[in-house]
Structures are given as structure tokens and as C-alpha cells.
Amino acid sequence: MSEKIVFEKAKERIEHIEDVLSSVAAGDLDVRIEAEIEDDLTGVEEAINILIEDLTYELKQSKKMREELEEKLSKIEDQQKTIIRQQDDLLELSSPVSKVWDNILILPVIGTLDSQRAQIMMENLLQKIVDTGCxxxxxxxxxxxxxxxxxxNHLLKTVTSARLLGADCIISGISPAIAQTIVHLGIDLSVIKTKATLQDAMIYAMRKNNQLTHGKIKSDHLSETEETE
Amino acid sequence: MNEISFDNNWEQLGKYPIVTEHDIVKIRQLVRHHAKEARMGIVEQTRITTAVSELFRNMFNYAEGGDVLIERGNIDGKNALIVTCIDQGPGIEDLELAMSDGYTSGMGMGYGLPGTKRLVDRFEIQSEKDKGTIVRVMKWR
Structure with a gap:
């Protein structure tokens, strides 16, 4: 074989390698370089084939991982939706207003009073006042x-708007620590009727009720509690 | 007023961002926890918790949030809980006015800052217009 033919042959094979590489670059991972004869170039050709194999494997792996991640992400998104829905449910649930006696409503507040909850709480209370006439x-x-x-501020607003509807509001359940804190903050809650416990508030409300319905305090028990206060 | 220094030998207990209203609740619960750890009584716990709640709310309402640094350190021989609130908000133009009872720039009651000052043992504030505000409160047993 003359040198020229060898050179031509090598050129051909290199061009073939180029073609295969550009196919791979374009995304076709099924192409391989077919080695016809064993010589110095064969090593390079085999190395390139191995590289393509590895690349195919890695791409498959990363695709699999991406799919897994996407699946997880959609799961998390679902959970997020559930959490948001439950938060909304909780908002509704957490402000129950119940009529406990003739003319008396109770709204127990538990947990944190943020603006949204305070708003819902106020709406519920005012609506119930209108509905029941308490x-x-x-x-x-x-x-x-x-x-x-x-x-x-939310409490003050709630009490003020209830008053506008003709209902008196009593706030109960202020702990000694919170009482001191309120005073130090400088908030004046003296415009609101407050009682230490729910029981005190209940007794006060029932006594007020009696006054309203009978024009004077009827029950001996209730007037006694007033003296001991 | 003295510049607030961050070059202290205090033990950092945590640094948290305030972004949502829920963060206010979460971080003030943490502060209450640290106050409990420092063996403060229930009144002291309530005071520091309420004080930081005011500060967090200010950051949330006026400065689009900020960062909270909770530290423990020795102040004049006393074991103190130190909470620093840093925001990049609009700043307070007139500090003296903001520190007076009954003044409010927004919808609040106007007792936030002066009230907070009365609830803690030490209160430091530093504010620059358009740059932000830093408030540091300390409470010891």
C-alpha cells in the first residue's frame, strides 16, 4: 500500500469519527464507530465508543433523577395545597360563636390572633349578634x-363594633402576666368591661341579663357574688 | 444616641428572617423559649415576648420584613437575652416623635415603640432615612 492510500484511508476514518461525534452532539446516542481494521486509530475509535456508552448511561441516570425530583415536587405541591386548605378550614373552625344562655354569646379565642383571624372572628361575632339578637x-x-x-387593637375594634350593634362585650381570661404587660405597653383597655375568668364574666352577664329582664337583680346568689368581689 | 455595635462577645442563639405574618408568631415563640431557658419568670417571659412581637410587627408592616438576631450575653454582670431586629425599610424620620406615646404613622395604636421600651431592661434604636432601622432590646432576670 502506498503512503497516499494509507493517508486517504485515515482521512476517511477521521471524517467518519467527525460524523459520529456530530451526530452524538446532535443528540443521537445510538451511533457507534465501526472499526474495520486494527491499527493506531482503532484505540481512539474504541475510546470514543466507550465515551458514547458512558454518556448514554449518565443521561439516562439524570433523566431518571429529574423524573423522580419532579414527582417529589408535585407531591410537595399537593401537600402545600392541603396545608393551605386546612389553614382556611382552621380559620373557619377556630372562631366559633355560641349562644350559651338567653341573650348571652360566647366567643372563645385560642391561639394567635393575626389580622386575618381577627377579621373573621369579628365578622362571625357581629353576624351572630344580628342573627340571635343577643x-x-x-x-x-x-x-x-x-x-x-x-x-x-383588634379586641378594641371588635368590642366597639359590637357596641354599635347594641351588644355589650366582656373580655375574660386575661392572665396576670398579660395584665401587667398590657399596662406596661400603655394600652388603655378601661373602656372595655374585663373579667379575670370566664366564670366571672358569665356571672356578670347573667346578672346584667336579670337586670334587663326584670328591671332589678332578682337572684340572691348573684347579688352575693357582687358583694364578695 | 449611641451607634449599635455588632462587635460583642455574645453567644448567638440564632438568626431568622421575618417575611410572613406566621414568622412573627414562630420567632416570638422561640424568644419565649429562650427566655424560659434563661429561667425567667412567666411575667418576664410575657414581657420580652410581647416586646419582640411589637418589633417584629413593625418590621413586617413598615419595612417588608427583616432579620432577627437572638443572642445571650453578659450585660453589667447580668445574664441577658438580647434580641436585635434589623431591617432595610424606610427608616424612622423623627425618632423622638416615634418614641412618644400615642403617635402612630400607620394604623396602629401608637404604643408600639414606647411600650416596647417599657417592657424591656434596655432599649437601643438606630435609624437612618431610606436605609433602615436597627432596634436592640435586652432583658435580664
Whole structure:
């Protein structure tokens, strides 16, 4: 074989390698270089074939991982949706207003009073006042661990709007620690009728009720509690 | 007012961002937890928790959130819980006015900052217009 033929042959094979590489670059991973004769170039050709194999494997792996990740992501998104839905449910559930006696409503507040909850709470209470025609309502905040100015502001607004509808609001369940904190903050809650416990508020409301219905305090028991206070 | 320094030998207990209203609740619960750890009484716990709640709310309402640094350190021989609130908000133009009872720039009651000051043992504030505000409160047993 003359040198020229060898050179031509080598050129051909290199061009073939180029073709295969550009196919791979374009995304076709099924192509392989077919080695016809064994010589110095065969090693390079085999190495390229192995590289293509490895690349195919890695691509498959990463595709699999991406699919797994996407699956997980959609699961998380589903969970997120559930959480949001449950939060909404909770908002509705957490502000029950119940009529406990003639003319008396109770709204127990538990947990944190953020703007959204405060708004729903106020709406529920006002609606219930209108629906039932009750003129006494008790807001029990025993379950509220922190009363800052915003919470106090919400309470004041709720009481004021209830008053506009002709209902008196009593706030009960202020702990000694919260009482001191409110005073230090400088919030004036003296415009609101407050009682230490729900029981006190209940007794007060029932006594008020008696006054309203009979024009004077009838029950001996109730007037006694007033003296001992 | 003195510049608030971050070059202290205090033990950092955590740094948290305030982004949502829920963060306010979450981080103030953490502060209450640290106050409990520092063996503060229930009144002291409530005070520091309420104080930081005011500060967090300010950041949330006026500065689009910020960062909270909770530290423990020795202040004048006392074991103190130190909470620093850093925001990049609009700043407070007139600090003296903001620190007076009954003044409010927004929809609040106007007791936030002065009230917070009364609830803690030490209160430091530093604010620059359009740059942000840093408030540091300390409470010891």
C-alpha cells in the first residue's frame, strides 16, 4: 500500500469519527464507530465508543433523577395545597360563636390572633349578634398567649363594633402576666368591661341579663357574688 | 444616641428572617423559649415576648420584613437575652416623635415603640432615612 492510500484511508476514518461525534452532539446516542481494521486509530475509535456508552448511561441516570425530583415536587405541591386548605378550614373552625344562655354569646379565642383571624372572628361575632339578637357577648382570651398592641387593637375594634350593634362585650381570661404587660405597653383597655375568668364574666352577664329582664337583680346568689368581689 | 455595635462577645442563639405574618408568631415563640431557658419568670417571659412581637410587627408592616438576631450575653454582670431586629425599610424620620406615646404613622395604636421600651431592661434604636432601622432590646432576670 502506498503512503497516499494509507493517508486517504485515515482521512476517511477521521471524517467518519467527525460524523459520529456530530451526530452524538446532535443528540443521537445510538451511533457507534465501526472499526474495520486494527491499527493506531482503532484505540481512539474504541475510546470514543466507550465515551458514547458512558454518556448514554449518565443521561439516562439524570433523566431518571429529574423524573423522580419532579414527582417529589408535585407531591410537595399537593401537600402545600392541603396545608393551605386546612389553614382556611382552621380559620373557619377556630372562631366559633355560641349562644350559651338567653341573650348571652360566647366567643372563645385560642391561639394567635393575626389580622386575618381577627377579621373573621369579628365578622362571625357581629353576624351572630344580628342573627340571635343577643345583647351580651363574652370574648374569652384564656387561650391567647401573647397580647401585643395589634391584638389589643383588634379586641378594641371588635368590642366597639359590637357596641354599635347594641351588644355589650366582656373580655375574660386575661392572665396576670398579660395584665401587667398590657399596662406596661400603655394600652388603655378601661373602656372595655374585663373579667379575670370566664366564670366571672358569665356571672356578670347573667346578672346584667336579670337586670334587663326584670328591671332589678332578682337572684340572691348573684347579688352575693357582687358583694364578695 | 449611641451607634449599635455588632462587635460583642455574645453567644448567638440564632438568626431568622421575618417575611410572613406566621414568622412573627414562630420567632416570638422561640424568644419565649429562650427566655424560659434563661429561667425567667412567666411575667418576664410575657414581657420580652410581647416586646419582640411589637418589633417584629413593625418590621413586617413598615419595612417588608427583616432579620432577627437572638443572642445571650453578659450585660453589667447580668445574664441577658438580647434580641436585635434589623431591617432595610424606610427608616424612622423623627425618632423622638416615634418614641412618644400615642403617635402612630400607620394604623396602629401608637404604643408600639414606647411600650416596647417599657417592657424591656434596655432599649437601643438606630435609624437612618431610606436605609433602615436597627432596634436592640435586652432583658435580664
Amino acid at each position: 345583647t351580651m357577648s363574652i370574648l374569652d382570651i384564656t387561650g391567647v398567649p401573647t397580647v401585643d398592641t395589634q391584638v389589643a
